[in-house]
Amino acid sequence: MAMATVRASTQTYFGNLAVLRGRLQNVRCHYSTVPIKRGAGGRSSVSGLTVTVFGATGFLGRYVVNRLGRVGSQIVVPHRGDEYYCNHLKVMGDLGQINFQPYSPRDPETVLNAMKYSNVVINLIGRDYETRNYNFHETHVEVPRLIAATANSLGITNLIHVSALNADHNSPSKFLKSKIEGEEAVRDACPSAVIVRPADMAGEEDKFLNYYSYLARLRFVPVLSEAFEIYKSPIFVVDVAKAIVNAVTDPQSAGRTYELTGSDRLLLADLINYIQQVTYRPQHIAIVPKRIYNLIAYILELNPFFPRLTRDKLIRQYISDSNSEDIPGLEDLGIKPVPLESYAIQIVRRHRQPDSYKKTLDDVKPLRKSS
């Protein structure tokens, strides 16, 4: 009798276990969502973060990958072109930590493959101009929507999406309109996503200080009359990369939007004048009528490779940077912005003539800042 009772209860026990195992098999528990840390925190330690960085091949991408690599993270770099074009990223992490994965943003399966072993996804995809293959809507709305929805379906809640400052439905710029639509698409698909809106970024490979430095090579820099009314707050690209990495590791950031601007508000004309001084180029600004500048932008837009100026970019250049008071900023992510005067020379020195290459900044008047 006792033997039969034991057998019955054993059968019930194993029966329950089988049911439980069946249920557990249906639960999607991603093994890499539990970060395991090891080491002192350098490049050879393990941060527990496995991060897929979309858009890592671009300007901001190399700084983000470097900041993640130096704390010992494993990084997946989805790329579209030849692997050799991302080789510079390989040295930013320990051996085996930076992994390249071919993908197409139009193929959901390859997007899923790029993030199926990750616990963090960062989306830096963006383009300054429309191409024959991708318009702003697809690059800034459809691709981010697919990435956010795939992250959500894999149970990855730690998603960082990079948008742009001044993104607005009523903006005259198609780029900025598509950026705000992209933010909404990402929020809908993954409510815990962190959205980051940086101002124009400055760095060695930027299209901001370098753009005005190229113009400084002309006898005069053409501007619209609005250059004397427009304020810009460029931000050092390293500050943006640090902010993104802090957002990854700060649980308080989930679901929030951040606006990242530099420490100073600068009149565009003053900024151009400062660059002319630092590059030791002629200091002359010429006001060009809007219609003519638009025509120049249209002609440059026809460049099939890399248009330095487009009509949309011209519109964006003449929109003042402003922080919304109710949206957190760089300081909320624990970063103190680096002032432009402390790093501008390292970016624009290469635009100097050889005879002034080594000159110091002693003769350069300090930048006029507005509050």
Ligand SMILES: NC(=O)c1ccc[n+]([C@@H]2O[C@H](COP(=O)([O-])OP(=O)(O)OC[C@H]3O[C@@H](n4cnc5c(N)ncnc54)[C@H](OP(=O)(O)O)[C@@H]3O)[C@@H](O)[C@H]2O)c1
């Ligand atoms: N740079 C700025 O001053 C600034 C200011 C505000 C906001 N942002 C935003 O910050 C992000 C990073 O900017 P960035 O300056 O690093 O841009 P970037 O240098 O132009 O790099 C863009 C990246 O996005 C990828 N990409 C572009 N179009 C794509 C498409 N249709 N499908 C898949 N990948 C595509 C590029 O990949 P390939 O190498 O394969 O082309 C590249 O990796 C972007 O979202 C940008 O809009 C930039």
